[in-house]
Amino acid sequence: MTTKIVVVTSGKGGVGKTTTSASFATGLAMRGFKTCVIDFDVGLRNLDLIMGVERRVVYDLINVVNDEIKLTQALIKDKQIDKLYILAASQTRDKDALKQEGVERVLGELKEMEFDFIICDSPAGIETGALMAMHYADEALVVTNPEVSSVRDSDRILGMLSSKTKRAIEGGEPVKEHLLITRYNPNRVEGGQMLSLDDIHEILRTPLIGVIPESDSVLQASNQGLPAIHMQGSDVAEAYKDVVARFLGEDKPMRFTEAVKPGWFKRVFGAK
Amino acid sequence: MGFLNFFLGEKKSTASVAKERLQLILAHERNGRSSSPDYLPQLQKELVAVISKYVSINPDDIKVHMERQGDLEVLEVKIELPEGK
Numbered sequence: 001m002t003t004k005i006v007v008v009t010s011g012k013g014g015v016g017k018t019t020t021s022a023s024f025a026t027g028l029a030m031r032g033f034k035t036c037v038i039d040f041d042v043g044l045r046n047l048d049l050i051m052g053v054e055r056r057v058v059y060d061l062i063n064v065v066n067d068e069i070k071l072t073q074a075l076i077k078d079k080q081i082d083k084l085y086i087l088a089a090s091q092t093r094d095k096d097a098l099k100q101e102g103v104e105r106v107l108g109e110l111k112e113m114e115f116d117f118i119i120c121d122s123p124a125g126i127e128t129g130a131l132m133a134m135h136y137a138d139e140a141l142v143v144t145n146p147e148v149s150s151v152r153d154s155d156r157i158l159g160m161l162s163s164k165t166k167r168a169i170e171g172g173e174p175v176k177e178h179l180l181i182t183r184y185n186p187n188r189v190e191g192g193q194m195l196s197l198d199d200i201h202e203i204l205r206t207p208l209i210g211v212i213p214e215s216d217s218v219l220q221a222s223n224q225g226l227p228a229i230h231m232q233g234s235d236v237a238e239a240y241k242d243v244v245a246r247f248l249g250e251d252k253p254m255r256f257t258e259a260v261k262p263g264w265f266k267r268v269f270g271a272k
Numbered sequence: 273m274g275f276l277n278f279f280l281g282e283k284k285s286t287a288s289v290a291k292e293r294l295q296l297i298l299a300h301e302r303n304g305r306s307s308s309p310d311y312l313p314q315l316q317k318e319l320v321a322v323i324s325k326y327v328s329i330n331p332d333d334i335k336v337h338m339e340r341q342g343d344l345e346v347l348e349v350k351i352e353l354p355e356g357k
Contacts, residue, residue: 148290192288195294
C-alpha cells in the first residue's frame with residue numbers, strides 16, 4: 001500500500017480540526033494502519049495536548065524541517081495505540097519557518113518508513129501554514145460547523161484545494177475532498193435554528209463523509225488529553241469510528257442526525 | 273410555540289435565511305474566484321507570439337476572457353486582424 005496524505009482543514013478556527021485530526025488518526029491506527037499525525041500549527045501547537053503527549057515533546061516539526069535532528073527523534077509514539085505516531089508543531093518559532101522543500105522531505109521520509117496514512121492537522125486561516133498543510137495532500141477532510149461563517153470559509157478552502165495544491169498545480173488527479181460536519185445539533189435543525197446537513201451539502205457540493213454531533217464528551221475528552229474516539233459509548237466516538245470506516249470504503253448509514261424527543265419523564269422533571 | 277406561530281403566521285426560520293444568504297454570497301464569491309484564472313495573461317502572451325509568426329498584430333488585438341455559465345466554463349478568445357495587411 002502506498003502512503004496516503006490527508007489534510008484536515010477548514011479555514012475557520014475552532015470548528016474541530018484538531019479534535020478531528022486526533023480522532024481520525026487514532027481511528028485509522030486502531031484499524032491497524034501505521035499512521036502519523038502532524039501538527040502544522042507552528043507557534044500555536046495544540047495537537048500534543050489533545051493527544052495527551054504534551055510532556056513528551058522534545059523535538060518538533062521545525063527541527064526536522066531544518067534538518068537539525070533526525071525524523072525518528074521527533075516522532076512521538078502513542079502509548080495506547082500501536083502504529084500511531086505524533087509529530088508536534090513548534091511552539092516558539094514563527095510560521096515562516098515552515099519551508100516547502102523541508103516539508104516535502106519530511107513527508108518523503110515518512111513514506112520511506114512505510115506509513116499507511118499521514119494526517120496533516122492544518123492551522124486556521126489561509127496563510128503559509130494552511131497552504132503547507134494542504135500542498136501535498138491526496139485527500140482532504142473539510143471540517144465545517146452548521147453556521148454561516150464556517151460554511152463560507154469552507155467554500156474558500158475548497159477553492160484553494162482545487163487550485164493551490166501540488167495536484168492542482170501539476171494538473172494531476174484533483175485532491176479528493178470529503179465534507180465533515182461537526183457540532184451538529186439535530187434538535188436545533190428540526191427547530192429551524194440550524195442549517196441542516198442537506199443544506200450544507202447542497203451549498204458546498206462536496207461528498208459528505210460524516211456528521212459529528214455536538215456533545216459534552218468532546219470537552220471531557222480534551223480535558224483528559226484523550227482523543228474523543230476513545231470516549232467509550234459516546235455518540236462522538238461512534239460517529240468518528242463511522243467516519244474512519246467510510247474513509248476506508250465501507251458503507252455506513254449516517255447516525256446521530258435525527259432529532260430525539262425527550263421522554264415523558266424528562267419532560268415532566270426536566271433534563272439533567 | 274409552534275402552535276402559536278401557526279396562527280400568527282409562520283415566520284421564516286433563521287436556518288433558511290442563513291441558507292439563502294450563503295447561496296447568494298457564495299455564488300458571487302465563486303464567480304470572482306473563477307472568472308480569471310492565473311494563466312490567462314500567460315495564455316494571451318503566448319497566443320500573441322504564435323499569431324505574430326504569421327500575421328503582424330498588436331498585443332491588444334487579442335482578448336482572452338473566461339466566463340462561467342452554470343456548470344460550464346467558456347473560454348473566449350477574440351483576435352482582431354489588422355485591415356489590409
